Amino acid sequence: MKIEKIHHVAYRCNDAKQTVDWYVNNLNMDFVLAIAEDHVPSTHEPDPYMHVFLDAGNGNVLAFFELPTKPAMGRDENTPPWVQHIAFRVGDRDTLLAFKDQLEANGIDVLGVTDHSIFHSIYFFDPNGHRVELACPDPEEEALMKRLDAVKWDMLEEWSRTKRAPRHAEWLHARELAEIAD
Template identity: 30%
Template sequence: MAGTNVRINGVHHLAISTADIKGQIEFFSDVLGAELVALFWMHGVPGGWHGFCRLNDFCSVAFVQLQGNADVDAEIGVTHAGSGAGTSAPGTMQHVAFNVDTHDELLAIRDRIRSRGVNVIGEIDHGMCRSIYFAGPEGLTLEVATSEAALNPEAWIDPEVVELAGISPAELDRFKNPAAYSGEGGTVTQPPMDPARPHLNYPPDRYEQVLALSDAEITAMSSYAEPPVRV
């Protein structure tokens, strides 16, 4: 890793909660053409199921069905946006946009979605991309988009919105040019727990115990490397 700038470089999988994993798989497989590649007991989560529909070899949309999901009320404007212009609670997924490579493929996937009886709005030309919009099961707000070229930040970062967001010139430069980092060989230890930083929602005592474990202990205790079917 020495000399390599470490950064996130894509979406490995997007995990969506569901109370009807079969229905979600049916929609993403039949309507959107994403083949089912994994469906298994969720590792380390008693009673949980995990399903993966392939977008490409290293990118999937995933579904998590847990006991109790069906008991959580969905509310438009709170848990779900309901449309690309709708509100939802901070930290929730407002909508998700999937990619196709060309404009012809955008029209073709629109045909596929409509041929399954699902209404689609668009295409809409946003300049940065062309998009279609539609709903998925359980209140999902979905988009398929295509772009002809990478975004030019000089054209697409609006100074007015930058100011409204409270971003200073120095911060803007930092956001556009994140500090390079090459890693330290996996040797950086767990920092002290800072309440001002984001944290996973575990019972406090259990969370402190987990954070006190070494990385090797976590790996040994929590890994489930074997697939459910021997091939």
């Protein structure tokens, strides 16, 4: 028995149409489905909603709920904004940079490119305040992943005991730190 893949990931949104338009226009996703009902199927509680689904590529689906009768959206004030995010993979650095240019041309603030050694990322926020990451593989991704795979359990055990960052993979951001130091 094993999970096959993620069926969809769902977030709340402020405005379903605005959200669909934003993802279609900025990340080139296709709008594939809308469901709207006055009762929640799983709990049967009366609560009108609009549930929209976007194709994020390769069978990956990103969904949103607009809930007009609920209080305004908030976020966990104890969690920094950089923690909770959704990351999408793009094919290569040229594609990543093309998305960065497109997003910035559309007036969206973009952070990065950040070099994580195994991949490179840009970060930005959607109109609902959700952090989004686009990541492309590093050309050395396969070899670097093997290095990380070899130490993952040791790192987890050390973290569990000490709650301090283990040094097994401190090389991950060495290139980025070296560039900052120059």
